[in-house]
Amino acid sequence: MRRGHDFKTVVSDIETGELLEVVDSHKQKGIIESLSQQPFKVRQAVREVSIDMWGGFTKVVQQVFPKAVIVYDRFHGTRMVVEAVKKIAKQCGFRKCKEQACLLKNGVDLSIEEQEELETRLKSSRRLRKAYAYKEEFRSI
Structure with a gap:
C-alpha cells in the first residue's frame, strides 16, 4: 500500500x-x-x-x-489490456506516445487520418494487429 x-x-x-x-x-x-x-x-x-x-x-x-x-471490474481489465498493447507496440519500435496514440485510442473514435495511420502501424506486425484486435474486442464487452 x-x-x-x-x-x-x-x-x-x-x-x-x-x-x-x-x-x-x-x-x-x-x-x-x-x-x-x-x-x-x-x-x-x-x-x-x-x-x-x-x-x-x-x-x-x-x-x-x-x-x-x-x-x-472493467476499468482494471481494460488497463491491463492497454498496457499489453503498449508493450507490444514498443517491441515493434513504436516507443513514443505519439506513435502509439492511434493504437490506444478506441477504434470508433479514430479520425480518417488516424485510421490510416493505424492501418500502417498494424501492417508492420501480425502480433501488434492481433493485440489491437483483442483490445477492441475487450472494449466492446
Whole structure:
C-alpha cells in the first residue's frame, strides 16, 4: 500500500446502488473480519461479487462468499489490456506516445487520418494487429 493513502473498502448492492458497508481497511484480514460479521446465511446468498484485480480481494471473496462468482471490474481489465498493447507496440519500435496514440485510442473514435495511420502501424506486425484486435474486442464487452 502506498504511503499517505487511506484506503477503504466499499461494499454495495450493484442492482440497487445501496451502500451496504464501508470497511475501514484495505487489508485482507480486516476485510474478512468485517464482512464475516454478516450472518452465514446472508453470505451464502451472495451470487456475484465485482472486485478490482488486487489478489487480496479474490481471496476475501472466496473465503467470505464461497458461492459467489467473481467478476473483475472493467476499468482494471481494460488497463491491463492497454498496457499489453503498449508493450507490444514498443517491441515493434513504436516507443513514443505519439506513435502509439492511434493504437490506444478506441477504434470508433479514430479520425480518417488516424485510421490510416493505424492501418500502417498494424501492417508492420501480425502480433501488434492481433493485440489491437483483442483490445477492441475487450472494449466492446
